[in-house]
Amino acid sequence: MDLFSPITFRNLTLKNRITLSPMQQYSAKDGIPGNWHLVHLGSRAVGGAGLIITECTAVSPEGLATLSDVGIWNDEQKNAWKTIVDFVHEQDAKIAIQLWHSGTKGSLKHPNEGMKPLTPEEGGWTLKSSSATEVNGVISQEVTLDEIQELKIRFVDAALRAVEAGFDIIELHAGHGYLFHQFYSAVINKRQDEYGGSFENRIRFLVETIQEIRNVIPKGMPLMVRISTVDYMDTPEAWTLENSIELSKILKVNGVDLITASGGGFTNVSKDRVFPGYQVQFATAIKEQIGIATGAVGMITDAKQANEIIVNGLADLVVIAREHLRDPYFALHSAKELEMDVEIPWQYKRAF
Numbered sequence: 001m002d003l004f005s006p007i008t009f010r011n012l013t014l015k016n017r018i019t020l021s022p023m024q025q026y027s028a029k030d031g032i033p034g035n036w037h038l039v040h041l042g043s044r045a046v047g048g049a050g051l052i053i054t055e056c057t058a059v060s061p062e063g064l065a066t067l068s069d070v071g072i073w074n075d076e077q078k079n080a081w082k083t084i085v086d087f088v089h090e091q092d093a094k095i096a097i098q099l100w101h102s103g104t105k106g107s108l109k110h111p112n113e114g115m116k117p118l119t120p121e122e123g124g125w126t127l128k129s130s131s132a133t134e135v136n137g138v139i140s141q142e143v144t145l146d147e148i149q150e151l152k153i154r155f156v157d158a159a160l161r162a163v164e165a166g167f168d169i170i171e172l173h174a175g176h177g178y179l180f181h182q183f184y185s186a187v188i189n190k191r192q193d194e195y196g197g198s199f200e201n202r203i204r205f206l207v208e209t210i211q212e213i214r215n216v217i218p219k220g221m222p223l224m225v226r227i228s229t230v231d232y233m234d235t236p237e238a239w240t241l242e243n244s245i246e247l248s249k250i251l252k253v254n255g256v257d258l259i260t261a262s263g264g265g266f267t268n269v270s271k272d273r274v275f276p277g278y279q280v281q282f283a284t285a286i287k288e289q290i291g292i293a294t295g296a297v298g299m300i301t302d303a304k305q306a307n308e309i310i311v312n313g314l315a316d317l318v319v320i321a322r323e324h325l326r327d328p329y330f331a332l333h334s335a336k337e338l339e340m341d342v343e344i345p346w347q348y349k350r351a352f
């Protein structure tokens with residue numbers, strides 16, 4: 001088994017283990033993916049990655065972080081995604097959509113304008129989270145029990161639209177300090193009802209959403225979840241690897257096929273905790289203890305390093321973000337370096 005071995009989840013086979021990690025491009029209008037997204041995602045598919053994952057895609061307008069993020073809450077967005085999905089499929093790659101709600105990390109200006117809170121005149125909205133919190137001087141309100149039911153419906157509707165658009169996999173973004181993470185981590189969740197307090201209560205919103213999505217999508221369609229394995233905070237409320245292992249066990253029982261083990265989201269991660277492959281250990285721990293497939297992410301940047309993760313059974317997918325920005329052809333270049341045979345797009349054969 002190596003970086004270029006196929007892998008099957010339910011009815012879907014990926015041609016290799018190289019995955020484009022979701023990366024917000026802040027290049028959309030009205031949540032509609034456009035030419036930039038087609039070229040960004042399409043060129044990594046041309047570049048040989050077996051799995052393309054879209055950037056985080058909001059399930060409702062209030063789930064955006066900035067007004068330039070993408071969404072899939074209406075048919076215009078769904079149709080625009082379909083063009084991208086079709087192109088990726090033409091390259092013999094598969095594509096997952098990362099469904100997402102930003103919770104309290106929303107209503108922000110574009111990164112080129114400093115990501116400061118939007119004013120109402122600029123289109124800003126009231127932020128909601130598991131609990132009332134204050135971030136950057138902006139107060140979020142606690143979502144009501146009715147709103148939690150409404151949010152789950154938004155996720156299910158988005159998943160159904162993604163199926164209609166032809167996506168191969170649904171991935172839930174349950175990490176990086178966004179809404180699901182704001183529920184399962186006690187750093188933010190201070191609720192007193194059945195969605196707060198104990199571990200079981202804090203994971204309830206994520207688990208129920210997964211159950212409802214799993215119920216409506218085709219049985220052969222894989223479901224993946226990206227979690228923040230640890231909060232990288234030294235407080236008693238912080239979410240831990242042990243919590244992630246326990247959560248993964250429950251996600252597996254509820255029909256999740258792969259966990260991508262990311263981390264953080266509430267605070268800057270101190271430099272000494274970040275090194276090449278720094279989060280592979282989390283993917284390995286979850287894989288070994290729960291027997292669920294995992295994706296390793298974080299500072300995986302070269303072919304040998306990526307190959308060793310697979311050869312040594314440390315994870316099932318290598319999920320590569322920034323190196324893919326530097327090199328859209330990371331997979332084709334890796335095959336050449338590792339002297340492995342892969343299919344080159346016929347248009348490019350004279351160069352590889």
Ligand SMILES: Cc1cc2nc3c(=O)[nH]c(=O)nc-3n(C[C@H](O)[C@H](O)[C@H](O)COP(=O)(O)O)c2cc1C
Binds near residue numbers: 024056297
């Ligand atoms: C520009 C940019 C945008 C990102 N947007 C997302 C996102 O939409 N969803 C997500 O789960 N992670 C997002 N991330 C995190 C990456 O997917 C990845 O986890 C992180 O960059 C570490 O991997 P790397 O060292 O290979 O870059 C983003 C990272 C970057 C650099």
